[in-house]
Amino acid sequence: MRYMLLVCGDLPAYEAMQADGSFLPDCDAWADEMRRRGALVETGGLRPPDDATTVRVRGGEVLLTDGPFAETKEVVAGFSLIECADLDEALEAAARHPVARHGTIEVRPLLPA
Amino acid sequence: MTAGGGSGEVEAVVAGVFREEWGRIVATLIGLTGDWDLAEECAQDAFARALQRWPYDGVPRNPGAWLTVTARNRAVDLLRRKAVGAAKLREAALLEAAAGRGSGAGGHGDGDGEEGREADAGVPDDRLRLMFTCCHPALAFEARVALTLRTLAGLTTAEIARAFLVSEETMSKRLTRAKNKIRNAGVPYRVPPARLLPERTASVLGVLYLLFNEGYAAGSGADLLRRDLTAEAVRLARLLARLMPDEPEAGGLLALMLLHDARRTARLDAAGEPVPLEEQDRTRWDAAAIAEGVRVLEDALLRRRPGPYQVQAAIAACHATAATAAETDWAQIAALYGVLSRLVPSAVVGLNRAVAVGMAEGPAAGLALVERLEAAGELGGYHLLPATRADLLRRLGRADEAAAAYRAAIGLAPTGAERRYLARRLTEATGPRAL
Numbered sequence: 001m002r003y004m005l006l007v008c009g010d011l012p013a014y015e016a017m018q019a020d021g022s023f024l025p026d027c028d029a030w031a032d033e034m035r036r037r038g039a040l041v042e043t044g045g046l047r048p049p050d051d052a053t054t055v056r057v058r059g060g061e062v063l064l065t066d067g068p069f070a071e072t073k074e075v076v077a078g079f080s081l082i083e084c085a086d087l088d089e090a091l092e093a094a095a096r097h098p099v100a101r102h103g104t105i106e107v108r109p110l111l112p113a
Numbered sequence: 114m115t116a117g118g119g120s121g122e123v124e125a126v127v128a129g130v131f132r133e134e135w136g137r138i139v140a141t142l143i144g145l146t147g148d149w150d151l152a153e154e155c156a157q158d159a160f161a162r163a164l165q166r167w168p169y170d171g172v173p174r175n176p177g178a179w180l181t182v183t184a185r186n187r188a189v190d191l192l193r194r195k196a197v198g199a200a201k202l203r204e205a206a207l208l209e210a211a212a213g214r215g216s217g218a219g220g221h222g223d224g225d226g227e228e229g230r231e232a233d234a235g236v237p238d239d240r241l242r243l244m245f246t247c248c249h250p251a252l253a254f255e256a257r258v259a260l261t262l263r264t265l266a267g268l269t270t271a272e273i274a275r276a277f278l279v280s281e282e283t284m285s286k287r288l289t290r291a292k293n294k295i296r297n298a299g300v301p302y303r304v305p306p307a308r309l310l311p312e313r314t315a316s317v318l319g320v321l322y323l324l325f326n327e328g329y330a331a332g333s334g335a336d337l338l339r340r341d342l343t344a345e346a347v348r349l350a351r352l353l354a355r356l357m358p359d360e361p362e363a364g365g366l367l368a369l370m371l372l373h374d375a376r377r378t379a380r381l382d383a384a385g386e387p388v389p390l391e392e393q394d395r396t397r398w399d400a401a402a403i404a405e406g407v408r409v410l411e412d413a414l415l416r417r418r419p420g421p422y423q424v425q426a427a428i429a430a431c432h433a434t435a436a437t438a439a440e441t442d443w444a445q446i447a448a449l450y451g452v453l454s455r456l457v458p459s460a461v462v463g464l465n466r467a468v469a470v471g472m473a474e475g476p477a478a479g480l481a482l483v484e485r486l487e488a489a490g491e492l493g494g495y496h497l498l499p500a501t502r503a504d505l506l507r508r509l510g511r512a513d514e515a516a517a518a519y520r521a522a523i524g525l526a527p528t529g530a531e532r533r534y535l536a537r538r539l540t541e542a543t544g545p546r547a548l
Contacts, residue, residue, distance in 0.1 A: 001299045086301040087251060088309065109298045 002041065002110040003090040007078035009103025016102040026098035034082060034093065045078040123167045131160060134177040135267030138184050140239035143302060145208055146188055149292045155191065159184035240265065241356040246295060246302050248317040256291040257320050263288055266345045276339050318366050318422060321350050325370050343374060354409065364413030365423030371406035372429035375399040386530050391438035403433045424453045443472035460491035468501055476508040496525035500535060507542040516543045
């Protein structure tokens with residue numbers, strides 16, 4: 001099964017990640033380990049919501065808004081799409097992800113293809 | 114087949130078998146089909162068919178196997194009927210192979226004696242897998258509790274809703290959502306691997322303990338259904354202890370339940386008011402349940418892996434085996450609370466330890482511990498903190514301070530029964546005019 005790990009956090013979490021010296025190397029190590037097991041489909045970090053543009057089409061007209069679709073303290077900062085046997089494996093992978101010690105990781109199963 | 118009795122007699126047999134077999138049948142069918150709703154539906158059908166057939170055919174030698182085979186055959190039929198795609202047909206064929214229907218043994222759909230014998234050997238006990246899946250920590254705690262009662266104990270949605278004081282619609286949604294999440298999010302149907310087992314076992318034990326306490330805390334009369342939860346909890350704990358013989362905490366939990374439940378009838382007086390432990394009529398305690406609880410606890414302790422349930426059961430055993438309140442081994446209870454507070458540091462455990470130390474070493478030693486809790490700002494608003502302080506002060510002869518503490522406790526006590534009990538202690542301590 002495929003699971004999307006949505007990497008989320010608020011400003012204090014972001015600051016804690018900045019201050020955490022082993023954070024980035026640990027993120028690389030996590031991704032390497034997942035790749036080695038053939039469990040990592042895709043992963044990436046997102047630029048902050050300041051750089052987001054929201055698109056809607058209403059009545060045939062394209063409406064653009066500067067910023068994210070909803071203003072919240074918690075933002076999606078990145079994602080990892082993983083392939084696991086079951087939820088337990090996905091939860092264990094999420095718990096090993098370095099972001100989990102500062103922010104939160106939402107584990108969302110994908111609809112079957 | 115045994116000779117068929119009247120239909121009333123058969124109904125009683127079916128009701129008895131239901132308690133024993135429902136969970137096993139549902140667990141087996143989930144294992145075979147992966148479909149929780151189908152499993153429940155087929156289990157229900159099998160019991161309905163038993164009520165129809167057993168009055169005429171007699172009760173099968175192995176009712177559980179008969180019911181399992183009947184439910185399994187029903188699942189094959191339903192899957193075939195629903196089979197629009199090749200995948201579903203394959204599923205039905207696999208299930209059919211598992212049911213051994215290709216072999217020519219036994220009739221179709223009804224599971225006669227031949228099938229019963231065959232099923233006996235081949236049916237694994239999937240109930241442990243079901244317990245762990247129902248209690249998966251990715252489900253909300255209240256959903257784990259409801260799912261356990263529905264799938265393992267066979268309570269109806271309406272019964273569970275009544276027991277937890279929510280509408281049937283709310284409970285139905287809660288159950289549906291939990292089953293959907295199990296299916297859609299890929300919650301595995303299994304006993305977890307060793308690295309996950311301690312955490313997951315704690316969740317199963319926690320759900321069963323909550324069930325027990327919900328039932329135990331319920332009063333009499335109108336709360337009958339809630340009291341049934343206690344019996345279900347004991348039954349499930351007994352099952353868990355049998356299925357996990359190497360997990361001493363499962364035995365510890367069963368022992369704890371048995372030792373508490375043994376005092377059930379002595380806990381309330383004729384008017385339904387709670388009777389404190391030291392005033393209970395010990396001849397009304399269930400000696401057989403106490404003996405079993407002590408035996409189960411001793412078996413668990415032999416494994417030398419103590420845990421919170423074993424320690425709490427050991428404390429309950431100290432109380433349950435004291436011939437009189439005066440003969441209670443408070444020194445041992447105080448030591449056990451010391452162990453418990455290291456295993457699960459909590460202010461409530463600390464307060465209980467203060468009570469035990471107050472009995473074992475004298476009220477001054479107990480009061481020192483209570484004051485340490487107060488200084489730490491723990492348990493603010495919890496009525497048993499001033500109530501404990503009041504009892505210790507009363508025993509120290511500090512009547513005025515005791516009265517003030519009793520009044521503070523009365524102001525915080527959540528139920529009328531507790532307020533009346535504390536008011537009685539206040540009058541005992543200071544004379545009737547103090548009220």
